[in-house]
Amino acid sequence: MPKRKFGISVERELAEELDGLAARLGVERSALVERALREMLKEHRHSAEEHDCRALIVLSCQEGKExxxxxxxxxxxxxxxxxxxxxxxxxxxxxxxxxxxxxxxSLAQAEGCEAKYVALH
Ligand SMILES: [Zn+2]
Ligand SMILES: [Zn+2]
Structure with missing residues (x-):
């Protein structure tokens, strides 16, 4: 697929972490950014249209905040x-x-809790 180049600005710390990960995995930085973008856009497309869905929600709460x-x-x-x-x-x-x-x-906003969401399709 043809590629398009464009410049973006990100926080220095984030850029350094990205460079470190690219070096560890032995891949180009662009490949990692492309993968992250695909995931984010797929997630956005998924939530944009009402449909019959199946998902996992993982909720982790501190004791007493359940x-x-x-x-x-x-x-x-x-x-x-x-x-x-x-x-x-x-x-x-x-x-x-x-x-x-x-x-x-609503679960993600509960105090003392962290929630993760994974669509299963
Ligand atoms: Zn769904
Ligand atoms: Zn419990």
Whole structure:
């Protein structure tokens, strides 16, 4: 595929980390940036259109900050583990993509918790 060159500016620290990673992996910096862009754009396309979705949400909360997951209108299969002062919940959710995304957003905003989202298609 033909390539197009363009200049971008990023924080120095980020650029140095990118150069370090490119050196460790033995690939061109451009190849890494291209891969990251593809992932980001794919994610954006995925969330842009309402569809029947299946995704994993991984929620990790500090002890005492645990939230209970309420997922109305979605099918949810759940794993739940407590270990070393943290609570981890893995949710396999199916249903409306906008409902899944709003569930993820509310979990990601919970204090003392971190949430990750992985679409499974
Ligand atoms: Zn989806
Ligand atoms: Zn828990």
């Amino acid at each position: 939230v209970s997951v309420v997922a109305e209108g979605l099918s949810v299969t759940q794993l739940h583990e407590h270990r070393e002062g943290s609570c981890v919940q893995v949710l396999l959710v199916s249903g409306s993509s906008s409902k899944i995304y709003s569930l993820f957003s």
